[in-house]
Amino acid sequence: MRVTDKMAFNQTTNNLSKNRSEMSELQNQAATQRRINKPSDDPAASARVLVSRTEERGSKQFIKNINQARSFLEYTDQSLSELTEALVRAKELAIQQANDAGASAETRRTVAAEVSQIHSQAVQIGNRKLADRYIFAGYKTTTAPFDPTGEYHGDDGDIRLQINKDAFVAMNLPGDQVFVGRGMGEDGLIRPSATVPKDTTDLLKHKAEEQQRQQRIEQMQTEPVQLRGPASVNGRADQTVSSRVKVEAAGVNVLQVLKDFEVALQTNDKEEIQAAIDNVDSAISQVVNARAQVGSRVSSLNAATDSLQKAIVDHKVTASQLEDADLYEVVSDMNKTDSTLKATLETSGKVMNLSLLDFLR
């Protein structure tokens, strides 16, 4: 083959620029520690990196949500534990005052004052706030759910937080459930739907259902469910038999129970005081049940946190495997390219300097 000067020069420049661009590519990888610096470096991987990063960010947000829910639930649990203690004290008092052996109209009046104190403590617990939000108010987190008489002004909203792509956990227990005992069982009240609407169509359906539900609740309130009313002589006999069952099924109004107990003590109504033992018992078990619910939610949150944390690590690893440069490989490639570059330079220098002219004198 005929080799001309320009061929040799072209070849040298081409080879050198090829070596140099390889070198700069490797240098870039070493400096950024990344194999992928732009989508064209590996299109499929760079799209997958984006997916991993989105997932990672989502998981981090879910963990934030979980922490928020957990602090809410833990505070709820703590409040309910105080409520339980107060109720246990009330039960003690009820047992104490239930028979005439150790109690009299006098002692009952004194105890009534304490029970009244317990009642207002319970109301205070019902009005607990975490930061600026009333925790037992349902959705109406900015207004106190209970007035001093124990009347409930909140709603039955479950504040649900997203803890995973398709999982929500309610972070609150509405006061009408724990305290008022509404919708706990067979009282015919429908609790709000446990599912979160998935999209706008769902949302519209949800809104319609809510409206219907609200109407039904209003209807029921005009013909109220037989809850245990305040102490009365009339009609008590026919209630006592069925009342326990009914209380259990329908839930008890904790504050009302305390109020009734107080009234019974003041009126020195022994039978009613005896009934209060059972009622306070039901109230305790209602609160304990609620606490169990809170506890199970917290533990499911903990489980979710673990899996999310693992997911975060997984996504990080995936992204890293896809986009990070293997430093050993880069360095060894660099050495290879470096020696190629040196060889090219050396041989080029030799070839380019060779000319017949040098040998003619």
Added chain:
Amino acid sequence: MAKIHAMMDIGKRSMMNSQTALQTVSHNIANKTTEGYSRQRVELQTAVPIVEGRHQLGMGSRAAAVTRTNNPFLEKQLQKETGQMGLQQGRESALTRVEQVFNEQMNKGLNQYMTDFFNSYRELSNNPESITTRTMVKEAGESVVKDFKRVDDQLLGIQKDVDERVRNETEEVNKLSREIAQLNEKIAEVEVQGIPANDQRDRRDVCLKKMNEKIDIHYAEGDQGAVTVTTAGNAILVSGFDNYELTTKENPETNRMDVYFKPNESTPPFRITDRIKGGTIGGGLNVRDQIIPDFKEKMDQLAYTFAEEINRAHVEGFDKLGRQGEFFFDMPTQVVGAARSLSVNEKIVNDVNRITAAAKPGAVGDNTVANVISQLQYKGIMDGNTTTMDDFYNSQVGRVGVLTQRAIKARESQDNVLQQLNTIRESISGVSLDEETTNMIEFQRAFDASARVIKTADEMFDTVLNLKRL
């Protein structure tokens, strides 16, 4: 005596031939690095012999022609491949910039801003009572809007750059077609005398190659060695000794630069933009008119659906003060241009309490709508409700990556093809200094020897003239 005369004559002509050859050698050496130069050589032939009696006597040599060593088929192939190279380069340089628009390896992009937006809505769902979380949602919404605008702006910027390049390169094509027409004339002038116009032909080959690099041309050599050059089907750039110019003008409808061809004074210029398929102009136009509009369309779809879906849920909610929700984003009037015109509703910018989270009025802690909106992130609402917005966007990133990668690979392999062809071309037509040096010595020797022949003849004359005195 006649033979001594002949000797002198042959010697003289041989000296002249050697000089011609040496001049050609020096021309070769001088043009060693000239682009597209083909080495030249003097074709020496024996001069017409004479017959004397029973002998035929040689009459020395004559320089028949100075020819160039050149393979026209190779040149043609080289020109064609250079055109391909131009196309790939044009595509690559525009596409690598498009790629940068979607490059989220190093900095924040649409993917992250959208994720941030949905996460800010999750934060709002955590705490719908708070002004801070509401402000965060507003900020995140504005960031998304800004980034949609950035993407659109940058894509537009690339199109504008291509416009500018199309204009400049069309000018260069015009310059080249002018030069080719002039060269056609010169070649005809020289070659009508039967002399090969080596240097002009070399130059014309270079011009054609350069032209092909910018725009796809067809050409053929016709009468008197003149080439006719056409582009974009039937636009004649050079015919005989005349050339016709391409003009560029901005199209008021598309705001893009269009290329026009004006065949003569009486005919109005006609548009050839979409018929240009090759060269850097063709490559740039391909990205400008096909690839970028496609990406823009996708971004518009994304922006429109994003706004539409969020608005749809947002208006169903109630804001912090129990008012019925309004649009979160000002709804773009149409899908086309949605990425550019997207904006956060002025009312929400001014009052973040207007952001809705609740499904019923007067319940500040209600986060049902916030949950619905944040769930849109994982919902298939693009492409006929099959793809999530994330996937939709990511697939665009993948697509731009594939396109760019392919363009780079195509350019690289074209580079190799071209290098190889160039090597072959240089192997045939290139100047070798060693060869020229050898030739130089050879012709110098010939020159010396020819001079010696004349000297010998002169001495012979002397001898003859001195016969009487002997």
